[in-house]
Amino acid sequence: MEKVIRVGLLGAGTVGSGVIQVLEMNRRQITERVGAQIQLKTVLVRNLAKKRPQLEGYVLTDNIDDIVKDEEIDVVVELMGGLEPAREYMLKAMEHGKSVVTANKDVVAQFGKEMFAMAEKHDVDFMFEASVGGGIPIITPLKQCLTANKITEIMGIVNGTTNYMLTKMTECGSDYDEVLKEAQAKGYAEANPSADVDGLDAARKAAILASLAFNTRVELKDVSVEGITKITPDDIEYARNLGYVVKLLAVGKDSPEHGVDVRVHPVFLPKEHPLAAVNGVFNAIFVRGNAIGEAMFYGQGAGSLPTASAVVADIIDVSRDIVNDTFGRVRCTCYEQKRLCPLEETESSYYVRLLVDDKPGVLGLIATAFGDAGVSLKSVIQTQRNIVDHAEIVAITHAVRHASIQAALQELKGMPVVDEIRNVIRVEKEQV
């Protein structure tokens, strides 16, 4: 008789419904690929009274014990989101010998190591492909396909909301508030958009990606974060004229000199960079390794079915392990303890936009101020922009330490001819 792998599902929201749909619509394919049937048995829901026609035929419960203590269930799939009780339930499931699949970036970013330790202790699998990049395969590539490499850089567009907003601002010249309203109307942004626009969502994913890429534990608190709320149509236009596009990136770098440097912030990205063409709600993760060179993984970073694609792939992977009577082929990969590079030591080129008095000699004064602070300039332009008695100066610096650019900005702030520092955005240098 064909083996049956039974699944308990925690949460039947957007992604949970997608998982049920994928398991149903591709049932025959999945059975062939696993060599066993995957059967959803029980679903944990918050409110048993709510009508859920799509859950007909499955056992519904509001008691976690009905799943973790059910000896028939082999795999627990956590799609509730948030730290607690999701974390607690996953640990319980592992204690009861069940492999766990999750899409929960909060838990993985903060307690990944603990989850792996528990999985190892109880001889089960712990998988989380859907926690970063929605449907895009990136966790498995990092843990498996790119293992021949020392990875030196990982850069991702990992938040669809902000990428949609920046794309719209670029295509239509609209301003931030306008595109935010539009994104909210389309359901791409939440009523309280902070987690997206302030970069926190991307920061969690950055922590997960950097931990995997660099084999050292990076937590949310280690990621320096800056969102997109200060980006204006003017910045985007300057970027275009200078040959860049503006993207919110999760950036991780690892070098012998600086250690591991992980941040989320807007970036001027050269328009030839593979990530520059990633538009709308799409996500992509770019990786540089010492053997593979450059690689990029592109796809839909959110949505019910794309995310379910990643969750079900993990369920299939776990099921193959069960069928082959193995587990934990790929363990926690944080076997190093690398130095984390403090923000002050990080190096970048910068775009600096200033509002200045429109007088002869101002550009010279500004350039000298940068030079005095040890910041060398790649280019500097002055434009009128129809502001009476004022001009704008846009400078692009060469790569400098964060501390140096801060010193330069301090200096500029104190100058009588400088009326406002309008924006400061990192510039990703061209590929060699």
Add this chain to the structure above:
Amino acid sequence: MEKVIRVGLLGAGTVGSGVIQVLEMNRRQITERVGAQIQLKTVLVRNLAKKRPQLEGYVLTDNIDDIVKDEEIDVVVELMGGLEPAREYMLKAMEHGKSVVTANKDVVAQFGKEMFAMAEKHDVDFMFEASVGGGIPIITPLKQCLTANKITEIMGIVNGTTNYMLTKMTECGSDYDEVLKEAQAKGYAEANPSADVDGLDAARKAAILASLAFNTRVELKDVSVEGITKITPDDIEYARNLGYVVKLLAVGKDSPEHGVDVRVHPVFLPKEHPLAAVNGVFNAIFVRGNAIGEAMFYGQGAGSLPTASAVVADIIDVSRDIVNDTFGRVRCTCYEQKRLCPLEETESSYYVRLLVDDKPGVLGLIATAFGDAGVSLKSVIQTQRNIVDHAEIVAITHAVRHASIQAALQELKGMPVVDEIRNVIRVEKEQV
């Protein structure tokens, strides 16, 4: 004591040297990731007399038995290329209980099923990530990360030589012979460039990709192939003006109506398509699945270290199986026998460029001829192009069967006003 996995390498050419280099430069990382040491033991070379300083410390042999009959060797890595004796050696290795890793697209495209059967019979792994797309992870994503999907379409830029040539023709307006010479000078194209420019290399990869994506056996003979030798700067300029770029694509489609349709040919690709931005020697594979939607995998499709990245990833994967005392978690995935769509039944839009007499009424005659053959037109333009008494007509058709476009071309050929059918290229329709 730490376990040691011993490797026998067949072939020490470009990729083989890359594998040795990667195993050495990332030794510590790889040991951590596997939980065992991977040690290259023996290398099969053609000529023992040749000096090879990079092989110092390894056993060299010109006798395959020294590897396949060596009980210490766990994994045989085949990087000789070509059908025989590569195939024979791999089968021998499996018969002796060794897992096999290969980059050999010829053997996988033609004998993949046989290789899997032998692997299954002898309880070993058979892996071939490097056979398509060089360093780009695409085989493992298809066999593992995208398994929750029914894949309906796979399109790839899988030949770096032709992509480099088409990119140069697009960027510099150079003609085919000129860029071929340049590509040969740079080592991107071989002295006899036929396998690349005529599409055969891409066709082998198309067969492998389609077999994996659609779970049915597709062999080289099932792939209809057309190369890039007829592409002119004029075609590329028309493409640009109409919003397309010209790419050589490996295309696989699977639909209930038509079955599985696999081809290699130049395509007018909408410039917004993710593959349109893949330039130079880079490769990328675009996949559409019924859960994930669109996904794309991008990277270096050739070269010593990138290809070695994929080979060593497979060695690591096999080694993890050995460490965990399992094998064959992922078997041959050709469990279906789908209908292959004959070329005549395939459907595409087409770009048709004609040289015609420059007389009033010609455009009408041409349009009528298309219509009579049942081919409906999306657009048709007539240009002078400085040819005395002649004009060019460029028509873009709606999607039609291959048989219908052939009928229309037959009709056009017979018309007195048509002096030459200058080119016919498929047009990939815009994404919905």
